[in-house]
Amino acid sequence: MTQTADLRTSQPYLSLRNLIKTYGSYTALRDVSIDIKQGEFVALLGPSGCGKTTMLRAIAGLVTPNSGDVLLAGRSLVGVPVERRDLGMVFQSYALFLHMTVAENVGFGLQMRKAPKTAIAAEVDQALCLVRMEGLKDRYPSQLSGGQQQRIALARALVTKPKVLLLDEPLAALDAKLREAMQFELRQLQQQLGITTIFVTHDQHEALAMADRVAVMNSGRVEQFDTPRVMYDEPATPFVAEFIGQMNRWPATLVDRRGADALVRSDSGDIVVRSIDGKVAVGGEVAVMVRPEKMQISAGSGANGSANAVPGRLKGVMFSGEKTFCYVETPLGLMTTVMQNRTTGADVGLASGDEVVVTWRAEDTIAFPSA
Amino acid sequence: MNSLPLWHRLFVAAVVIFLAAPVLIIVGVAFTSAEFVTFPPRGFSLRWFEKVLTDAQFMVPLWNSFLLGVASTATSIVLAVPAAITLVRNQVPMKDAVLAFMLSPLSLPTIILATSLLFFLARFGLGTSPVGLLIGHVIITVPYVLRTLLGVYAGIGPETEEAARTLGAGRWRTFWHVTLPMIRPGLLAGGILAFLLSFDEVAVALLLSTTDTTTLPVSLLSYLVYNYDPAVAAISTVQIVIVVVLLLILERCFGVNHLVLPSK
Ligand SMILES: Nc1ncnc2c1ncn2[C@@H]1O[C@H](COP(=O)(O)OP(=O)(O)OP(=O)(O)O)[C@@H](O)[C@H]1O
Ligand SMILES: [Mg+2]
Numbered sequence: 072m073t074q075t076a077d078l079r080t081s082q083p084y085l086s087l088r089n090l091i092k093t094y095g096s097y098t099a100l101r102d103v104s105i106d107i108k109q110g111e112f113v114a115l116l117g118p119s120g121c122g123k124t125t126m127l128r129a130i131a132g133l134v135t136p137n138s139g140d141v142l143l144a145g146r147s148l149v150g151v152p153v154e155r156r157d158l159g160m161v162f163q164s165y166a167l168f169l170h171m172t173v174a175e176n177v178g179f180g181l182q183m184r185k186a187p188k189t190a191i192a193a194e195v196d197q198a199l200c201l202v203r204m205e206g207l208k209d210r211y212p213s214q215l216s217g218g219q220q221q222r223i224a225l226a227r228a229l230v231t232k233p234k235v236l237l238l239d240e241p242l243a244a245l246d247a248k249l250r251e252a253m254q255f256e257l258r259q260l261q262q263q264l265g266i267t268t269i270f271v272t273h274d275q276h277e278a279l280a281m282a283d284r285v286a287v288m289n290s291g292r293v294e295q296f297d298t299p300r301v302m303y304d305e306p307a308t309p310f311v312a313e314f315i316g317q318m319n320r321w322p323a324t325l326v327d328r329r330g331a332d333a334l335v336r337s338d339s340g341d342i343v344v345r346s347i348d349g350k351v352a353v354g355g356e357v358a359v360m361v362r363p364e365k366m367q368i369s370a371g372s373g374a375n376g377s378a379n380a381v382p383g384r385l386k387g388v389m390f391s392g393e394k395t396f397c398y399v400e401t402p403l404g405l406m407t408t409v410m411q412n413r414t415t416g417a418d419v420g421l422a423s424g425d426e427v428v429v430t431w432r433a434e435d436t437i438a439f440p441s442a
Numbered sequence: 443m444n445s446l447p448l449w450h451r452l453f454v455a456a457v458v459i460f461l462a463a464p465v466l467i468i469v470g471v472a473f474t475s476a477e478f479v480t481f482p483p484r485g486f487s488l489r490w491f492e493k494v495l496t497d498a499q500f501m502v503p504l505w506n507s508f509l510l511g512v513a514s515t516a517t518s519i520v521l522a523v524p525a526a527i528t529l530v531r532n533q534v535p536m537k538d539a540v541l542a543f544m545l546s547p548l549s550l551p552t553i554i555l556a557t558s559l560l561f562f563l564a565r566f567g568l569g570t571s572p573v574g575l576l577i578g579h580v581i582i583t584v585p586y587v588l589r590t591l592l593g594v595y596a597g598i599g600p601e602t603e604e605a606a607r608t609l610g611a612g613r614w615r616t617f618w619h620v621t622l623p624m625i626r627p628g629l630l631a632g633g634i635l636a637f638l639l640s641f642d643e644v645a646v647a648l649l650l651s652t653t654d655t656t657t658l659p660v661s662l663l664s665y666l667v668y669n670y671d672p673a674v675a676a677i678s679t680v681q682i683v684i685v686v687v688l689l690l691i692l693e694r695c696f697g698v699n700h701l702v703l704p705s706k
Contacts, residue, residue, distance in 0.1 A: 133604050153607040160608040166601035170623040179619075180609035231609065 083142075084109035084267055085130070085235055090139035092125055099125040100136065101291040107284075110265045112258065114278035117288030118314070123271045124163075126288070127237045130269070132156050143234060154183075159228030160237040163244070165220045167212040173199070173223055174208040180231035198230040201260065218249050225257075229264070236261070236268040242277065254281055275315050279303065287311050309358060309439045318360045321403040322441065325355050332433050335359060339402040343378045343433040348440055356441035363409040365435035368397050368427050370420075377430035381406070385425045397421070399429055465682065472675040479672055490676035500677050503661040507641055508684070510657060514579040514640040515633050518587040521580070522632065526591040527621070531600060541592075545585045552582060552645040560649045570652045578646035583639050587632035594628030630692060638685065 083106035092100040099122045107113050115123045128134040130141055132153040141148040148156055168176050174195050181191045199205050202222040212220055221241055228236060241257075242250045258281050261268050272278050278285045279299040286296040287310070295307040306312035313320070323335035323342060333347045335357055344359060351357060369375060372382050383401035392412075399406045406429055421427060446454070467481055475485030494500040525544065534540055547555060559578050560569060568574040602624065606616040622629075647657040658681065662674055 131604075131608055133607070152612070153604075154610050154612050156608075157610075158608060160605065162601045162605060164599070164601050166605040168602060168606070168620060168623075179606070179611075183606075183610035183615060227605075227609065 082109075083107060084111075084144060085269075086140075086142040087126070087130070088140040088142065090126070090129055090136045090141070092122075092129060092134060092136045098291050100129065100139075103139070103291070103293050105286055105293055105296050107267060107269070109267055112261050112268045112270065112281060112283045114282035114285045115269060115271045115288060116275060116278040116285055116315075117273065119273060120290075121288040122291045123273070123288055124239055127160070127239050127269060127271055130235070131158055131160050131237055157231070157233055158235045158237055159231065159233030161221075161224045161228050161239065161241045163240040165212075165224040167220055167224060167227070169212050171211075172208065173204070173210050173212070173215070176212065176223055177227045177230055179227065184231065194230055195226075198226040201229065202226045217244050218253065221245065221253070225260075229266075234267065236266050238268065238270045240271050240273070242272070243274075250277075257281070279315070287314060289314070306437065309360070312360050312437060312439070317363050317407065317409075319363060319366070319404075319406045320358055320360045323357050323359050323438070325351050325353050325357055325438075327353065333438070335438060337403055339381050342436065344436040344438040345434055347438045351440045357438040358441050360437045360439070361431055361435055363396070363407040364411075366406065366408040366429050366431045368399060368408045368410075368421070368429050370425060370427055372426065372428050375428075375430055378433040379436060380428050380430045382426070382428050385421050385423055385427050387423055388421065399427060401429060468675050469679050469682065471672050472679040474672050474675075476672070478670060479675065483672075490672045491680070494673050494677045494680065497673075499661065499665070500658070500673070503656050503658040504677070504680070506651075506655055507658040510575065510579060510647075510655075511637045511640040513576055514583045515587075515636040517576065517580045518584045518636045519629060519633060521584055522587040522591050523625070523629070526588055526595050526625075527617075530592060530596045544588055547581050548585045548589075552643070555581065556646040556649040559646065563650070570650055570655075572655050575647065575650045575655055578650050579640045579643060582643060582646065583636035586635045586639060587629075590632035590635065591625060591628045594631075595625050598624050634689070634692065637688070641681070641685070 085107040087103050087105050090100050090103040091098070103122075103126060105113075115126065117123055125134055129136050130148075132148065132151065136149075143156075168179065171179070174192075177198050178191045178195045181194055186194070195208070196205070199208065202225055204219060204222050204226065207215065207219065207223075212223065215223065221244070225238075225241065238257075242253050245253060254277055257270075270278075270281065279302070282299060284296060284298055285302050287294045287302065289310045295302060295311045297305075297307075302311065303315055306315065312318055321337060323337040325333060325347065326336045326341065327334040328347070331346055333344050335342050335344055335347075337359065342359060344357075347357065367375075367377070368385075373380075381401045381403055383399040383406065386398045386400050386405070389396040389398070390412075395410045395412055397408045397410070399408065408429060470483050471479055471481055472490055473486050473488070474480065474483035475487035475489065476483065528534060529537060529541060556578060559574070559581070563569050563571075563574040563577065568577070603616050603620055606620040607613075611619060642659050643657070644659045644663065647660045648663070651657055651660055658677070662677065666674060
């Protein structure tokens with residue numbers, strides 16, 4: 072495999088331009104445009120029915136968009152039939168050929184390219200080796216476990232050295248442990264081969280953990296396309312903010328802009344937020360959001376030097392292994408805070424009903440114009 | 443398997459006897475040495491087999507029936523496969539209506555079908571031609587093949603074929619390498635049904651066949667008008683043997699369990 076995984080080249084390798092797809096009166100893709108670089112691993116993340124599969128199928132040619140273009144290495148794929156696009160696809164159902172052995176399944180793409188038998192055998196061995204399934208060549212798919220079938224589907228898609236690998240929730244059917252192991256393996260394999268990959272998932276942890284960049288979709292639109300860190304810390308839209316990770320959210324009105332940050336007024340006094348969309352006028356309604364893990368909780372009522380503080384009463388404490396969740400009733404509504412349990416025997420030292428104060432920094436406070 | 447309660451077993455036994463007894467009686471009678479049909483048969487001889495197997499009166503219709511059965515089955519498959527694929531995978535305007543129309547011969551008494559076909563085909567000079575007979579039988583058998591194929595094909599889902607396309611197989615090669623092997627159980631089950639239906643169909647053959655193209659059921663019927671000897675039992679036994687042998691061959695090649703029950 073000769074593709075170089077150079078993410079710095081600005082030249083897009085795969086581009087979607089203004090893709091629109093409707094089913095009757097329903098619009099599954101609304102003007103989707105993204106540019107993907109060669110060797111990049113992109114996760115397509117979004118709630119069920121937002122159009123992830125449709126987008127993947129449009130790239131593969133299994134769905135014909137109403138308008139828009141798909142460009143691969145600068146050339147339009149519109150009008151190119153599926154079988155000549157040279158893309159590898161792994162379906163959520165794996166779609167293995169049940170009447171063929173593992174070796175026949177994996178060799179199918181090469182057989183269709185009229186490769187000589189000996190070459191096919193060698194390539195199949197190599198592909199099976201890649202997914203660590205050498206020993207099962209003569210089995211039928213029905214004799215394999217879910218995880219094994221998934222590997223065979225992957226090997227089958229990789230063996231023809233496709234230009235782009237399209238994966239539609241390939242890990243969804245696996246149990247949690249196997250899934251984690253496969254996430255790591257898949258990513259290793261992708262980097263080793265340097266193959267441009269689009270990976271559909273509706274598991275945000277999977278997307279954040281695996282991808283170079285994540286595209287978050289919502290009802291047929293790409294809301295944001297960014298690296299996992301930017302996506303998490305600087306969500307572009309309220310949907311992204313709330314879809315990825317957890318958010319405490321409450322309403323407020325903009326009082327003042329002060330250079331880098333802004334002041335908003337809520338039911339519990341003033342709150343300093345990170346810079347806010349220029350479109351919001353002073354006096355405009357905003358939604359304030361803070362992630363639970365960015366909030367601290369302590370006994371008493373002092374602000375402890377933090378920019379923001381809200382008093383409240385502790386409603387409950389939930390221990391969940393590596394984290395402890397605290398639920399605090401405040402004038403702004405129920406707030407969730409999360410604490411990492413870094414040391415043994417760490418305890419919040421608080422009980423339900425205690426008077427507490429929740430504090431957090433201005434940089435961690437996001438505000439969006441209210442919809 | 444769990445052992446069934448006694449009443450359950452008795453019930454199953456009763457059903458089996460009810461279904462199998464007529465067949466066993468026919469086969470038994472065929473081996474009689476008597477001049478007429480009696481049960482239990484008297485004596486044992488192969489004389490009635492000898493008679494029917496050397497008598498063109500039986501052998502020609504038997505061969506006709508066999509040919510007609512094979513031709514109807516093949517024609518039905520050729521018609522039903524593209525129809526099933528189109529109906530299941532494509533957006534067909536008024537799909538339900540089209541489907542209902544194609545399956546409608548199932549709900550039509552064959553004698554009415556036969557009568558109207560006779561008039562209709564006569565217009566084209568095909569009234570009692572072999573082609574007319576074939577058309578009549580295909581009308582009867584095609585819904586069965588289509589029905590079984592639809593079930594099997596719809597259950598498969600489009601993704602396997604789509605996977606083949608992404609791997610470089612065009613439409614035709616996808617059909618040949620993936621679709622056809624996947625629908626084979628339905629094809630065989632539907633084909634067997636079609637053959638059996640055609641093989642002992644009476645009404646259409648009665649009206650559309652001539653003395654040259656007469657089928658076994660028709661000639662048996664006319665033979666029975668004047669004769670009541672065990673030759674009928676013997677030729678019926680031959681017919682049963684043909685069907686059983688066919689089924690055994692299919693079972694050998696493909697496994698009838700696969701054919702009748704959907705594959706895993
Ligand atoms: N063939 C079709 N006919 C009509 N509507 C369709 C068709 N395929 C998809 N849709 C609709 O388009 C929307 C997007 O579907 P898509 O399969 O792309 O969603 P998805 O994001 O992959 O969802 P999931 O996470 O559940 O797989 C859905 O609302 C779906 O109902
Ligand atoms: Mg999907």
